Amino acid sequence: MVVKVGVAKLGNIASGVMAELLLDERADREDMMTFMATSGTKLQKEDVDRVVSNLKAWQPDFAIVVSPNGVLEGPTGAREDLAAAGIPTIVITDDVTTKKEQFAALKESKFGYIIVKADAMIGARREFLDPVEMADYNGNLVKVLALTGAFRKLQTELDKVIDQVKAGKKGDEIVLPKVVLNSDNSTKGEFNNPYALAKARAAYEIAQSVAGVNVKGCFMTKEWTDYVPIVASAHEMMRVAAVLCDEARELEKAGDSVIRKPHKKTGEIVSKVALISKPE
Numbered sequence: 001m002v003v004k005v006g007v008a009k010l011g012n013i014a015s016g017v018m019a020e021l022l023l024d025e026r027a028d029r030e031d032m033m034t035f036m037a038t039s040g041t042k043l044q045k046e047d048v049d050r051v052v053s054n055l056k057a058w059q060p061d062f063a064i065v066v067s068p069n070g071v072l073e074g075p076t077g078a079r080e081d082l083a084a085a086g087i088p089t090i091v092i093t094d095d096v097t098t099k100k101e102q103f104a105a106l107k108e109s110k111f112g113y114i115i116v117k118a119d120a121m122i123g124a125r126r127e128f129l130d131p132v133e134m135a136d137y138n139g140n141l142v143k144v145l146a147l148t149g150a151f152r153k154l155q156t157e158l159d160k161v162i163d164q165v166k167a168g169k170k171g172d173e174i175v176l177p178k179v180v181l182n183s184d185n186s187t188k189g190e191f192n193n194p195y196a197l198a199k200a201r202a203a204y205e206i207a208q209s210v211a212g213v214n215v216k217g218c219f220m221t222k223e224w225t226d227y228v229p230i231v232a233s234a235h236e237m238m239r240v241a242a243v244l245c246d247e248a249r250e251l252e253k254a255g256d257s258v259i260r261k262p263h264k265k266t267g268e269i270v271s272k273v274a275l276i277s278k279p280e
Contacts, residue, residue, distance in 0.1 A: 002033055003165045005158075006060030006087070008051045009038040009067070010075055013119045014141040015092050015154060016066035022155035023162070024263065031267035032162050035060065043067065043074040052081045061165045062088040062174065064158070068121065069093065070113070071102035079111055088112070088174045090161070092154070094119040095211060097180060112161075112176025114154055118144060118186070120210035120238070123217055123231025127224050137235050140242035144207045147245035148200045149190035150181050152261070162267065183208070191248065192257035192273075199248040203241040210234045210241075 005023065009016045020034040037054040039047035055063055063082045067075040070093030079089045090112035097103050097115060106113055122137050123129055145151050157177040164174050179185075183204035191197040217230035252258045261271045262279055270279035 001166055002031060003162045004058065004060040005032055005034045005162065006055040006058055006063040006082075007034055007036040008055055008063060008065045008078055008082075009036060010048055010051065010065065010078060011039065011041060011043045011068050012138075013066065013068045013092075013094050013116075014138055014145055015094075015114075015116050015119050015151075017138065017142055018146075018151060019064060019066050019092060019154075019158075022151055023158060026262070028265050029263055029267055030265050031166060043072065045074065045077070048074045048078050052078050055082065056085045056087070060087060061170075062090065062161055062176075064090050064092055066092040069096060070115075071096050071099055071106060083110065086171060088161075088171060088176060090114065090158070090176055092116070094121065095208070107178065110172070110176075112178060114157055114177055115180045116145065116150055116154065117180065117182050118148070118150060118204050118207035120207055120234075121214045121218070123214045123234050125218060125224070125227055125231050127228050128231050128235075133235065137238055140238045141207065143242045143245050144203050144238070147249050148183075148186050148204045148207075149188070150186040150204070152190065153179070153181055153186055156269075159267070159269065166267070190259060191252060192259075193248075193251045193255055196248040196251040199244045199251070203244040203248070206237050206241040206244070210237050213237065 007020045020036055035058045037051040039051050065075055065079045070091045079091055082089045092114045095117040157179055183201045186204055187197060187200045213234035214231055217227045221227040256274055259273055261269050263269055272279040
């Protein structure tokens with residue numbers, strides 16, 4: 001059986017950059033296939049509708065809706081539209097746990113969710129953010145999410161859903177993830193060196209706190225001479241978080257203890273630690 005996984009990318013968060021790639025890192029899996037539709041940078045209704053229409057036409061076994069602020073009207077409408085078409089749907093988004101009423105509603109809903117608390121809002125002020133700065137920030141954030149373990153946990157949760165579909169489950173029979181990724185569960189089981197673990201935890205906590213700094217700079221500060229240093233400081237925080245992740249990775253490499261968990265062609269996950277060894 002080939003499982004069809006649909007991915008709707010609405011706007012941009014770093015988790016969306018890699019969502020479908022994490023499931024098939026060498027492009028050789030034979031048990032699943034993905035189809036991704038994107039609204040680009042926009043979250044307008046017409047853009048969202050275009051994405052959802054394309055996904056529904058493809059008829060995936062389940063769908064993933066990736067977006068910033070997943071409790072906004074656009075992303076909410078997208079998942080509700082997909083669910084109305086009988087497609088089990090998982091939301092991947094940044095930290096919406098502070099929006100207590102909307103998050104409570106999401107928790108009680110039939111939708112799955114993976115909330116990545118470190119997937120922090122960018123410093124989107126015109127006096128500061130240009131295309132190069134945007135790309136640099138997202139590069140640092142992707143590194144943080146990859147090397148702290150957040151991406152591995154995201155991939156593992158999605159693989160569990162694929163396995164259920166392969167086992168014959170459909171629709172409401174599928175148990176969807178309801179996970180909030182923080183510095184505790186993202187880094188769990190990812191490191192052998194305790195100093196590497198400490199650096200990764202520090203990186204995750206810094207990245208998570210970047211969102212609050214950028215909210216202050218983008219929405220709570222009026223004078224440009226005041227908000228430019230604020231958003232610039234948030235980007236410096238993310239750069240330092242990425243540096244800590246590099247340091248953590250180098251400690252693991254020095255001890256030949258980097259954990260690797262590739263997919264086989266069948267979708268099975270195998271693992272290894274020593275660099276010169278075969279995954280089993």
